[in-house]
Amino acid sequence: MSRDPWSRPTLEDLRAILESIGKSPVQHGREAERLELSVPAEIQTSRGNTIASMTREISRTGIGLVHRGSVSPGQVKVRMASETREFEYDVQIEWCQPCENGMFISGGRFLGQRTTNKV
Template identity: 65%
Template sequence: MAVDPWARPSVQDLHRVLESLDQSESENNRAVERLELNVPAEVKTLRGNTVSAMTREVSREGIGLIHRGAIQPGPVRVKMASETREFDYNVQIEWCSPCENGMFLSGGKFVRPGLPGVDQAE
């Protein structure tokens, strides 16, 4: 059965990609601690496209995502949901890089509403 090129990656896809990156804790030069968080998310771009994604990690300042198809750097809205609550964040995507199986890793910073370009991603 063919895989939908825009379908949300599974948790197994995420773990496979992260294992292939062979990240070492000694190479983590990040200023802010990040927590692994693997939940479904939707990214709404400035052009109005909705991209299904999975979160990879989250910190006080930003979020990492995995998805099929590239997302251009710039302001987006990221929606996530738990069983009891929905979360909606303004994010400035700063980078997007291809990885295996037609998937992409991206990362961005949380931004406050009212900043130029952010509210247009609704």
């Protein structure tokens, strides 16, 4: 049975990608500390397409994502949910590049939080 090319990456997919990338020994001079975070997310493009994704990392200023299919740089909405809340953010995708198994990793800068709803 073939896998849906637009399905959300699994935690196993995410782990394999993170292991293949490894930690960079280079100090990137980031303005905010990044924390590893693996939760389901959705990217809504400016054209209204919704792409299932997983978060890789998050900071006060931005977010890293993994997903199937390329996302063009530009403004998107990113939705995430915990057991008690849903979050929606405006994000400026700064870059997107291919990685293992036909998936892509991307990074974006938060432009603002749109909503927080209790589940």
